[in-house]
Amino acid sequence: MSTVSAVRKVCWTIGDAMNSFDEMHGQGPQSVRGLYDKVKSWLDQTPSETMAARRAQAELFFRRIGITFAVYGEAEAGERLIPFDLIPRIISRSEWNLLERGLKQRVATLNAFLSDIYGQQSCLKAGIVPADLIYTNPQYRLEMVGRQAPHGVWVHIAGVDIVRTGERDFYVLEDNARTPSGVSYMLENREVMMRLAPELFANHHVAPVETYTDALLATLRSVAPRGAEADPTIVLLTPGRYNSAFYEHTFLADKLGIELVEGSDLFVRDDKVYMRTTVGPQRVDVIYRRLDDEFIDPLVFNPSSMLGVAGLMSAYLAGNVTLANAVGTGISDDKAVYSYMPDLVRFYTGDEPILQNVPTWRCREPEALSYVLDHLDELVVKEVGGSGGYGMLIGPTSSKDEIEMFRAKLRHAPDQFIAQPTLALSTCPTFVDQGVAPRHVDLRPFVLTGSDEVRITPGGLSRVALREGSLVVNSSQGGGTKDTWVLEA
Amino acid sequence: MLSRTADNLYWTARYVERADFLARVIDSALRLSALPASWSGASTEWESAIATSGAAPGFYALYGDANEQSVCDYLVFSPDNPSSIRSCINMARSNVRAVRTALTSETWEALNAAWNELNTVDPKMGAEEVSRFLEWVKGVSLMFDGSARRTMLRNDAYWFLRLGGAMERADNTARILDVKYHLLLPASESVGGGLDYFQWTTILREVSALTAYRWVYKENVKPWLIADLLILNKQMPRSMASCYDVVSRHLDYLGDLYGRRGPSQKLARAALARMNGLRIDDVFQTGLHEFIGQYLADHAKLGVAITEQYLQ
Numbered sequence: 092m093s094t095v096s097a098v099r100k101v102c103w104t105i106g107d108a109m110n111s112f113d114e115m116h117g118q119g120p121q122s123v124r125g126l127y128d129k130v131k132s133w134l135d136q137t138p139s140e141t142m143a144a145r146r147a148q149a150e151l152f153f154r155r156i157g158i159t160f161a162v163y164g165e166a167e168a169g170e171r172l173i174p175f176d177l178i179p180r181i182i183s184r185s186e187w188n189l190l191e192r193g194l195k196q197r198v199a200t201l202n203a204f205l206s207d208i209y210g211q212q213s214c215l216k217a218g219i220v221p222a223d224l225i226y227t228n229p230q231y232r233l234e235m236v237g238r239q240a241p242h243g244v245w246v247h248i249a250g251v252d253i254v255r256t257g258e259r260d261f262y263v264l265e266d267n268a269r270t271p272s273g274v275s276y277m278l279e280n281r282e283v284m285m286r287l288a289p290e291l292f293a294n295h296h297v298a299p300v301e302t303y304t305d306a307l308l309a310t311l312r313s314v315a316p317r318g319a320e321a322d323p324t325i326v327l328l329t330p331g332r333y334n335s336a337f338y339e340h341t342f343l344a345d346k347l348g349i350e351l352v353e354g355s356d357l358f359v360r361d362d363k364v365y366m367r368t369t370v371g372p373q374r375v376d377v378i379y380r381r382l383d384d385e386f387i388d389p390l391v392f393n394p395s396s397m398l399g400v401a402g403l404m405s406a407y408l409a410g411n412v413t414l415a416n417a418v419g420t421g422i423s424d425d426k427a428v429y430s431y432m433p434d435l436v437r438f439y440t441g442d443e444p445i446l447q448n449v450p451t452w453r454c455r456e457p458e459a460l461s462y463v464l465d466h467l468d469e470l471v472v473k474e475v476g477g478s479g480g481y482g483m484l485i486g487p488t489s490s491k492d493e494i495e496m497f498r499a500k501l502r503h504a505p506d507q508f509i510a511q512p513t514l515a516l517s518t519c520p521t522f523v524d525q526g527v528a529p530r531h532v533d534l535r536p537f538v539l540t541g542s543d544e545v546r547i548t549p550g551g552l553s554r555v556a557l558r559e560g561s562l563v564v565n566s567s568q569g570g571g572t573k574d575t576w577v578l579e580a
Numbered sequence: 581m582l583s584r585t586a587d588n589l590y591w592t593a594r595y596v597e598r599a600d601f602l603a604r605v606i607d608s609a610l611r612l613s614a615l616p617a618s619w620s621g622a623s624t625e626w627e628s629a630i631a632t633s634g635a636a637p638g639f640y641a642l643y644g645d646a647n648e649q650s651v652c653d654y655l656v657f658s659p660d661n662p663s664s665i666r667s668c669i670n671m672a673r674s675n676v677r678a679v680r681t682a683l684t685s686e687t688w689e690a691l692n693a694a695w696n697e698l699n700t701v702d703p704k705m706g707a708e709e710v711s712r713f714l715e716w717v718k719g720v721s722l723m724f725d726g727s728a729r730r731t732m733l734r735n736d737a738y739w740f741l742r743l744g745g746a747m748e749r750a751d752n753t754a755r756i757l758d759v760k761y762h763l764l765l766p767a768s769e770s771v772g773g774g775l776d777y778f779q780w781t782t783i784l785r786e787v788s789a790l791t792a793y794r795w796v797y798k799e800n801v802k803p804w805l806i807a808d809l810l811i812l813n814k815q816m817p818r819s820m821a822s823c824y825d826v827v828s829r830h831l832d833y834l835g836d837l838y839g840r841r842g843p844s845q846k847l848a849r850a851a852l853a854r855m856n857g858l859r860i861d862d863v864f865q866t867g868l869h870e871f872i873g874q875y876l877a878d879h880a881k882l883g884v885a886i887t888e889q890y891l892q
Contacts, residue, residue, distance in 0.1 A: 154696060155689055332678045345681040356582050367583045369736060369890045370838045 112257045112517040113529050114180065126181045126578060127520075129294055134178065134520065134527060142177065145287045146522065149175050152283055174571035175280060177287065180519045180532060180553040187298075187549055187577045190253065190261060190536065193445035195545050196436060198249050198538045201268055201423045203439040205245040209235045209419060219438050220431050224455075228428075229476060230421030232384060234391060234404060240417035242314050242542035247415035248307070248379075249538040250274070250552075253446070255517040262447045262514065263432070264533065268424040269416065270381045273552040274537050275339035276572050278303060278346075281550075284574040296579040298549035304346040306539050306546040307379075311347075313541035314413045315376045323376035326350045326366060328357070330382050330398045340381050349379075359402030362409040377413045378403075384418055426509050427453060427475040449514060455506035463510040464501060467494050470510040472501070487513055519573065521555050531556045534575065549577035581682070586740045587891035588679040593744030595672035596691070599665045600721035601752040601786075602655050603714040605629050608785040610711065612778060613648060625782070626651045631759045632786070635663050652710055657703040665717055669698050672724075684731040690723040736837055740890075743830045747883060750823035753810055754876050756786055761868045764803040780806055787818040807868060808860040820875065821855040827882070828852045834890070844885040851878055 115127040123131050153172050182190070207214050208225060209232075215222045225231050250271025252264040281300050285292055308325075315323035329340040331353050344351035356366050357375065365372035380387060386396040391404040406412045422428060430451035436444040452459035452470075463470060467486050474482035484497040501508055518529035536551035553573040609629040626646040630639050633655055642660060643650040658664045662671075673695040680688050697716075705713065725745070732738040757764075763779050780801050784790040789809060796815060797805050813819050828848040835841035863871050 155693055332674070337677075341677075341680040350582055350585075351679070351681050352582060353584070356584050367892075369581045369583055369586050369834070370840075 111515045111529070111531065112255065112260075114255070114517050114519045114532075116529075117258075126183050130179065130181065130291065130520075133288075133291060139526075142522070146177055149177060149283050149287055152286070153279070173276065174557060175283060176521050176555055176557075176571050176573045177284070178520050178522060178527070178573065179284060179291070179576045180534075180555075180573045181576045181578055182534075182550075184298075184577060184579055186259075189259065189445065191547050191549075193261065193263075194251055194536060194538050194547055196440055196442065196445050197251060197263060197266065197432070198246060198540055198545065200432065200436045200439050201246050201249065201266055201420075202244060202540060204428075204435055205417070205420060205423050206239060206243060207439075208422060209238060214435065214438055217438065219434050220428065224427055225422065228422055228425060230384075230419075230425050232419035232422075234408070235417075235419040238408060241316060241410065241413045244314055244540050244542055245417040245420050246423065246538075247310055247314060247417075247540055249540070250535045251538060253534045253536065253551075254449075254514060255532075255534070256514055257517075260447070262449050264449060265426075266424045266429065266432070267535075268420040269383060271535070271537070272336040272339055272381070273535055273554075274303060275342040277537070277548075277550060277552045277575065279342075280552075280572055280574040295576065298577040298579055300548050300550045303537065303548040304343070306548060307343070308347050308349075309543075310539040310541035310546060311377050311379055311415060313543045314415060316410055316413055318411070319376040324374060325377040325379065326352045326357075326375050328352055328354070328378050328380040328382055328387075330386070334381075336381065343379075354382075354396075354398045354400050357400045357403070359400060359406050362402070362406045362411050364400070364403065364406050364412045375412060377415065379415050384421060387414070387418070425475055426451075426473050427455070427506075430509060449511045452510040454501055454508040454510060459510075460501065460505045463508075464498060466510075467498060469513065471513055472497055472508055472510045475507055475509055485513075519553070519555065521557065521571075521573075523557065523559070528559065530559070532573065550575045581736050581740075583891055585679045585682050586736070587887075588675040589682060589737055589740040590744035590747075590886070590891060592672045592675040592691075593741040594748040595668040595675070596721050596724050597745045597748035598663060598752070599668035599672070599717055601748070602633055602663070602665050602668070603717040604786050604788060605632050605756075606652060606655055607711065607714045608782045609651070610648070610707065611785065612782050615778060628759055629655070632756050633663065634755055635661055638662075648707075656710065656713070666698060669694055669717075669720065682737045684727070686727040686731045687724065690720070690727045694720040694723070736834060739830045739833050739837075743827060743834075743886070746823045746826035746830070747879075747886070749818055750820055750827065751876075751879060753787060753818050753820055753823065754872055754879065756783060757807070757810060757868070758872050758876065761872060764807045764868060765864075776803075777801060783810070787816075789816060789818065792816060804860055804864065807863065811863060811871075812855060812858060812860055821852070824848065824852045824855060831886075842885075842889045844882060844889045847878070847882045847885050851875075851882065 115124060115131065116122060117124040150172065153175060204214065214220050215225065246268045248271060250267040250273060252267065254262050254264050256262065277300055311325050312323060315325075325347070326349055327340055327344040327347070329337060329344075329351055331337065334340070341351055350356075350366065352366055358365055358367065358372075360372075364375040364378070366375055382398055385393045387399040388401060388404040389396045389399055390401050392399070403412070403414075404418070407414055407418065430448070430453050433444045433448050436442065452463050454460045454463055454472075463472065467484070468489075470484075470486045472484040472486070484493065486494065489497075516531040516533065519532045520527050521530035523530070532553050532555045534551050534553050537548060539546040553575040555571045555573055557571045606629060609625045612625040626648060629651055630636050630646050635655065638661055639646070639651075639654050643654065654661050655664055657666050659667065661667060669691075673691045676683055676688055676691055701713065728738065728741055732741075760779070760783055763776065763783070780803060781790055783806055784793050784801070787810060792815075793801065793806070793809055796809060796813060799805065809816050810819055812821050814822050814825060816822055828845075828851075831845045831848050832841075835845050
């Protein structure tokens with residue numbers, strides 16, 4: 092999923108700001124949660140000119156090192172910056188521990204579900220998930236039926252979107268299990284923050300995030316094919332420089348010390364993958380691919396794809412190369428499947444879900460459909476297969492015409508939609524034109540699953556909706572990011 | 581290293597070098613055209629600037645007449661000219677963006693900052709602004725080269741950059757001579773007078789070697805010594821022999837690293853050996869123009885060999 096759509100998505104759930112939980116003020120405008128004491132006094136004491144200068148510096152820094160994203164359909168504008176907000180978002184260690192346990196449980200469930208759905212299908216037999224939901228889903232890859240991912244790991248890298256509504260109330264908004272992006276912002280935001288506000292790091296015990304790249308490398312190495320050499324060759328496969336997340340691809344390849352390859356750099360011979368180098372063909376063992384299933388192999392999937400590698404799927408199925416993430420993970424973050432996640436957690440782990448699901452009406456069910464049709468003006472309706480902010484209705488901010496158009500769509504193909512209430516997302520203090528004001532945030536932590544262990548870097552990408560009261564956020568002016576701190580003490 | 585990465589690095593260096601070269605050519609032409617007409621005679625500096633840039637066919641397809649306005653338009657900012665200074669910087673930046681991981685952040689930033697700045701420049705500029713802009717372009721190549729030298733590992737990525745830079749430079753110097761060889765022929769010595777002198781010093785300026793000339797030869801500007809400086813003198817970093825020294829050395833580094841030498845190493849060494857055995861008198865004896873023609877043909881052959889051996 093592109094960063095653009097991810098940012099766009101943050102904002103649909105902005106409920107009534109008055110009812111939102113503020114992560115700095117907690118109970119009310121006069122009180123300050125202990126976590127934020129020092130940041131509050133830093134905000135009060137630092138002259139606004141100093142802050143303005145630092146914000147300008149931050150922007151310059153991002154532009155100079157080229158942390159940009161491409162906006163699709165805007166050839167002229169080309170590369171934009173995602174605004175960076177200088178006020179850190181703080182999470183306590185105990186809150187993080189809760190999140191971490193919840194994330195591990197969630198991702199373990201995704202992996203178990205994928206092993207099951209392409210294998211024994213016990214969750215279908217037990218009636219946890221309706222079979223037709225799986226079989227008719229375009230994200231269910233028939234090529235993978237009866238197959239298992241190498242080392243039993245499907246979702247090596249997950250970027251789970253989490254929103255918060257209260258002290259201990261965390262909801263999973265989406266399990267991004269295909270090619271989640273945004274981790275470069277987590278790392279670069281910290282880099283910039285340490286340069287611009289070193290005094291804050293001196294008096295806070297912030298858990299480091301730069302361990303992420305080592306963790307990712309260890310994860311990728313752990314899933315190399317069993318026949319590979321002790322030092323497997325790992326590459327990052329990018330759709331190329333016109334992809335919206337291309338900066339991130341180069342950034343990660345650089346930090347990992349692996350080649351950044353495009354489809355045309357690879358070829359398959361005798362079910363083995365090679366890259367074209369200045370010394371001739373070199374064998375490739377693990378591909379961290381940032382390219383969706385549909386495009387990875389024109390012989391199996393989209394035949395007009397110029398981005399993939401002919402024969403890659405066959406090499407993958409022969410066990411000669413590992414793809415991360417595995418092929419077919421899209422079925423697990425499908426929005427209709429999402430609604431069954433609490434049941435799936437119970438089914439596979441035997442435990443109660445630690446992180447909550449946003450209540451979801453499945454419009455394929457007649458009762459739910461009639462409720463949704465009656466309450467379109469207060470609900471968010473999403474297409475099940477869509478990702479990001481495309482193909483959705485945000486009831487509270489939509490016109491009568493838009494709602495009526497969606498009503499027709501819903502009646503026509505109810506099984507293509509789900510609906511959710513608008514949540515009152517938590518807010519964090521954020522720089523805006525008028526000074527510092529609460530703005531809604533979400534959080535995307537990154538969960539790495541290898542054959543050896545699960546690794547989660549404390550923190551993640553916090554995205555902030557910069558415009559007050561605006562629900563539809565245009566990526567060019569609405570969504571920003573914040574450095575996210577997990578405080579050790 | 582990926583062949584595509586090597587290709588991108590090689591061409592990035594070529595584009596940066598080309599932008600720098602174009603800036604020098606235009607700068608020299610501006611200077612020559614600023615001379616009073618009585619000195620410069622029937623001036624052809626803009627025609628020769630276009631010829632030297634190698635962009636003549638594209639230029640004459642769009643413009644009837646080579647003058648300051650049209651040449652600056654085409655060589656500096658024109659998007660229609662794939663080798664304009666702007667296109668060169670765009671291409672260089674786009675190339676390294678695709679292979680950022682092969683460069684240090686300093687080297688990338690040098691080009692990225694230049695590209696960002698270029699986007700803020702208004703193409704409608706007067707003569708004085710053009711001069712300032714050309715100075716800036718030269719600064720970009722210094723920043724790029726300098727940061728590469730100061731920060732990059734001495735491995736194949738660096739060597740492909742240096743190789744590309746030297747190949748382009750050799751090409752550019754040879755092209756100046758190809759266009760202006762007639763000015764350096766012995767016959768023109770007798771012409772004497774202002775025009776020749778200014779034409780000669782213009783050649784030296786195009787390779788930023790006016791001061792270098794005096795240090796090396798401690799003599800008045802003489803055409804055959806100019807030819808010596810540009811072709812055979814290894815103290816002069818833009819001479820053809822010097823460039824081949826760099827080309828051959830870096831091809832050898834690559835050959836050693838990869839444990840195999842091929843056609844490109846062989847061609848480069850042969851060309852270098854030929855130049856090492858020459859004196860400038862020999863060059864004039866066989867004919868300066870013939871010599872340059874042969875050199876350019878060999879150079880093109882070497883370019884193809886490098887591409888086939890490493891870049892695809």
